[in-house]
Amino acid sequence: MRNAAITGWGMAVPERVLTNADLERMVETSDDWITSRTGIKERRIVGPNDSTTSLSVAAAREALDKAGLTADDIDLIVVATCTPDQFLVSQACLVQAELGGNAGAFDLGAACSGFVYALAVGSQFVQTGLHDRVLVIGADTLTRFVDYTDRSTCILFGDGAGAVVLEATDAPRGLLSTVLGADGAGNKHLYIPGWGAFVPESAELFPEYRPYLQMNGQEVFRFAVRVMGDAAVEAVAKAGLTFDDVDMLIPHQANMRIIDAAARRLALPREKVWVNLDRYGNTSAASIPIAIYEAAEAGKLNEGDNVVLVAFGGGLAWAAGAVRWGVEGVCRDAACRQRPVVVSEPARALAGAVPAGTMPDG
Numbered sequence: 071m072r073n074a075a076i077t078g079w080g081m082a083v084p085e086r087v088l089t090n091a092d093l094e095r096m097v098e099t100s101d102d103w104i105t106s107r108t109g110i111k112e113r114r115i116v117g118p119n120d121s122t123t124s125l126s127v128a129a130a131r132e133a134l135d136k137a138g139l140t141a142d143d144i145d146l147i148v149v150a151t152c153t154p155d156q157f158l159v160s161q162a163c164l165v166q167a168e169l170g171g172n173a174g175a176f177d178l179g180a181a182c183s184g185f186v187y188a189l190a191v192g193s194q195f196v197q198t199g200l201h202d203r204v205l206v207i208g209a210d211t212l213t214r215f216v217d218y219t220d221r222s223t224c225i226l227f228g229d230g231a232g233a234v235v236l237e238a239t240d241a242p243r244g245l246l247s248t249v250l251g252a253d254g255a256g257n258k259h260l261y262i263p264g265w266g267a268f269v270p271e272s273a274e275l276f277p278e279y280r281p282y283l284q285m286n287g288q289e290v291f292r293f294a295v296r297v298m299g300d301a302a303v304e305a306v307a308k309a310g311l312t313f314d315d316v317d318m319l320i321p322h323q324a325n326m327r328i329i330d331a332a333a334r335r336l337a338l339p340r341e342k343v344w345v346n347l348d349r350y351g352n353t354s355a356a357s358i359p360i361a362i363y364e365a366a367e368a369g370k371l372n373e374g375d376n377v378v379l380v381a382f383g384g385g386l387a388w389a390a391g392a393v394r395w396g397v398e399g400v401c402r403d404a405a406c407r408q409r410p411v412v413v414s415e416p417a418r419a420l421a422g423a424v425p426a427g428t429m430p431d432g
């Protein structure tokens with residue numbers, strides 16, 4: 071069975087830091103309230119020179135470097151984001167424009183669960199044999215849509231991007247199991263109003279619409295505690311593992327109380343749970359790949375380790391997977407990295423049969 075090993079990882083966050091002390095000066099809140107209710111101490115906020123593109127590109131370049139690849143080696147770029155810089159074209163094409171190459175490129179929208187969804191999609195392309203190398207990016211700049219007079223949401227979010235490179239291997243590496251779920255009826259609990267409501271014609275029709283993130287915190291909290299535990303347990307079971315086999319839990323970084331609840335369900339001690347939300351807050355689709363990056367760079371992920379990823383967010387959606395860390399079986403020599411450009415048989419036949427600039431019948 072072909073698998074998709076993670077062979078490169080990268081991350082990027084803006085330089086600008088927004089601390090709890092800064093927020094105390096902006097809204098009626100306190101460091102003590104934010105820390106005890108969420109675990110967050112500070113977050114990174116995009117400045118005038120940052121964008122979802124710039125953060126994605128920086129993370130992607132680092133991931134490619136770590137994998138020893140260039141953009142030309144990549145077959146497909148998938149960007150998970152709910153805050154693309156443009157609605158047309160895709161965020162993935164904007165990233166590719168900077169990186170170079172001709173890989174297929176598209177976006178995937180599953181909000182904070184987006185990276186795990188995208189990892190599942192990217193891995194499928196490798197597992198089926200359609201592609202050999204896929205770049206998966208999770209990137210969001212949600213603070214552009216946060217109302218900094220609303221204390222119930224502005225304390226939570228930060229910006230960032232994380233990326234991984236997937237490469238084919240016959241060894242049991244990469245995503246071993248996938249759990250994807252959604253409860254679309256819960257869309258009203260966490261959303262950003264659509265731009266359809268902001269065209270001049272509709273401003274009068276929708277006077278109450280504001281372009282800011284809206285959230286029912288308590289409802290999302292209850293949902294998160296339930297699905298994070300359930301999805302993580304299911305991912306472990308589907309991979310044929312036991313809780314004892316889990317070396318690291320990398321959860322979506324939204325709230326320390328939610329992370330603790332998920333860890334308890336897997337009976338994992340704190341040292342086996344990667345936590346960085348104190349420094350970045352909730353970076354949406356970037357949260358898990360940034361945590362993967364930090365755990366890998368800290369030397370906490372070793373060849374053959376079992377890592378459980380679990381995320382939740384707007385949708386309401388959730389996603390989890392068990393990943394076997396390491397690069398066993400991945401081709402590393404130059405010869406097998408040089409691939410001829412393959413023209414499929416139907417394309418070749420079409421090229422011969424149809425004069426340029428005309429459409430074939432039927």
Ligand SMILES: CC(C)(COP(=O)(O)OP(=O)(O)OC[C@H]1O[C@@H](n2cnc3c(N)ncnc32)[C@H](O)[C@@H]1OP(=O)(O)O)[C@@H](O)C(=O)NCCC(=O)NCCS
Nearest residue numbers: 099100103107182221222225287288290291324325382383
């Ligand atoms: C947002 C969240 C931290 C709020 O914590 P909570 O314990 O549920 O707090 P509540 O909403 O019940 O509010 C309790 C009180 O604190 C107040 N409060 C809200 N935000 C506050 C803030 N930043 N500072 C001080 N007080 C605040 C509320 O107004 C309320 O006051 P009241 O009792 O006088 O009405 C929590 O619900 C949460 O983390 N939910 C999940 C959100 C999430 O993860 N979203 C992203 C998903 S990807």
